[in-house]
């Protein structure tokens with residue numbers, strides 16, 4: 408029946424989404440575009456792809472979303488019914504020093520995807536935005552209607568730009584687009600630069616954990632399986648243009664995260680404090696009432712369960 412095109416499908420969240428769609432009998436074809444960006448080891452992305460490539464329903468194109476001609480040929484050939492756009496430069500901190508690269512992938516690349524989705528009459532686009540759009544000024548819990556003028560890093564600014572461009576494609580061409588503001592995703596295949604990964608790696612290797620500041624910053628960690636379920640619901644929902652928070656709505660401090668890791672691994676962490684990054688927000692906290700109303704979605708996975716799944720995966724795949 409339907410062909411779903413996923414950009415960034417070789418990455419952490421994208422590979423889970425591809426896996427989920429390949430299991431869905433109603434999905435005929437899953438097309439993935441990813442340039443295997445080397446921000447973290449390409450071998451991890453190849454490992455993710457190796458789980459998907461055996462399926463006859465899966466097709467992979469190693470292409471850059473800034474390459475409009477290449478994208479156009481793929482859209483023409485594959486005729487996707489739906490697009491989920493995850494491809495992006497994703498590192499908040501490095502975006503401060505590599506703003507131009509983040510701008511070109513996350514804005515120009517995103518524009519290419521929206522424009523081709525419009526040209527090829529795609530039924531719906533799900534665009535992955537981020538909780539980074541809220542910066543430090545939103546009042547907790549963060550609502551989709553909060554003001555967004557003060558993101559702390561270029562990464563967040565590019566995601567705001569993506570959401571705003573999405574609206575213009577809905578307004579002028581009626582292209583249905585759901586923008587997901589994702590809050591601190593985690594789970595198997597997590598990016599190695601993220602805190603849960605780094606801490607589990609250190610604790611398993613008996614190394615010292617680096618705690619940013621005093622560990623009082625709070626994060627609304629959201630399990631990747633719950634995010635995939637939200638995408639599934641968005642693809643099926645009858646919507647025009649919507650911005651939707653996808654978060655756990657239950658933030659914990661970094662110190663609490665460490666306690667959970669210690670409990671799950673049954674190991675005591677050695678901790679040293681390091682200065683916090685200026686571009687790192689104090690708090691992320693999603694109000695998910697809109698997700699419930701529009702998609703009938705709410706987070707299901709407790710932190711302890713999610714961390715335990717992650718640790719099991721880490722032991723099997725990274726030790």
Ligand SMILES: NC(=O)c1ccc[n+]([C@@H]2O[C@H](COP(=O)([O-])OP(=O)(O)OC[C@H]3O[C@@H](n4cnc5c(N)ncnc54)[C@H](O)[C@@H]3O)[C@@H](O)[C@H]2O)c1
Nearest residue numbers: 415418419420441442444471472493494495537589591592
């Ligand atoms: N992981 C999180 O906590 C989180 C939070 C908020 C938003 N998001 C968003 O979710 C999406 C997926 O994030 P992730 O954590 O899976 O990251 P990821 O880095 O694992 O995945 C992104 C993928 O995009 C690909 N990519 C990068 N530049 C590209 C380009 N020019 N052309 C084609 N492909 C390119 C990368 O190779 C990678 O496989 C991103 O848009 C990210 O901004 C993630």
